[in-house]
Amino acid sequence: MNLDQLIKGCIKQNRKAQEELYQMYKKTLFVLSLKYCTNEAEAEDNLHDSFIEIFSSIKNYKGKGSFEGWIKRITINKAITRYKQSYILTAIKDEYMQDDFVTENEIDLPLDTLLNFIQELPHQYRLVFNLYELDDFSHQEIANMLSISENTSKSNLHRAKQILKEKIKPKSTFYYSKQKNGK
Numbered sequence: 001m002n003l004d005q006l007i008k009g010c011i012k013q014n015r016k017a018q019e020e021l022y023q024m025y026k027k028t029l030f031v032l033s034l035k036y037c038t039n040e041a042e043a044e045d046n047l048h049d050s051f052i053e054i055f056s057s058i059k060n061y062k063g064k065g066s067f068e069g070w071i072k073r074i075t076i077n078k079a080i081t082r083y084k085q086s087y088i089l090t091a092i093k094d095e096y097m098q099d100d101f102v103t104e105n106e107i108d109l110p111l112d113t114l115l116n117f118i119q120e121l122p123h124q125y126r127l128v129f130n131l132y133e134l135d136d137f138s139h140q141e142i143a144n145m146l147s148i149s150e151n152t153s154k155s156n157l158h159r160a161k162q163i164l165k166e167k168i169k170p171k172s173t174f175y176y177s178k179q180k181n182g183k
Helices: 003-011 015-036 040-060 067-086 111-119 123-134 139-146 150-180
Strands: none
Touching: 003 015, 003 040, 015 040, 015 067, 015 123, 040 067, 067 123, 067 139, 111 123, 111 150, 123 139, 123 150, 139 150
16 A cells, blocks of 8 residues: 555554554654653653554644654654653753854764764753754744743753763764774
8 A cells, every 4th residue: 555545544544554554654753752762662652652643643634744744743742742741841041052062074973872872861951952953843843842941942952962072072082093093
């Protein structure tokens, strides 16, 4: 079945269509869930909650914009809702500082190491970093999603980048030295 047929089948609650749609997007949405959840078990729970929401509200998908974008938005919103229920969001009242993050060209780290560093960020910093840097949400959108101010979003992003910068510097130097010495 093509995507349009799967969507129509899911609207009719056809289990075969739901299974095919699940198989088609489960890896993509699991990886997305991992970005916003603290561990794999929580990401799996988020994935399943997201698919329940997708199947129950698929009739509301109007075909405007990509379907994948629509289901990703549901998955991100589920993770944020889960986060809001689990953790107390604390607003940080700092002025947004100029960004001096390390650029892509300046680091030479394996991707899994960088992703682990992002996963280790404090919860709110990780959420803001992922939403802004990886999923292209604006600070205004992030502020609305997390019920914080735009300046708090900017400050949390800055702090996330500072933490990552501190973690990347020693690893990047070590990794570069190892490669240079051929070890």
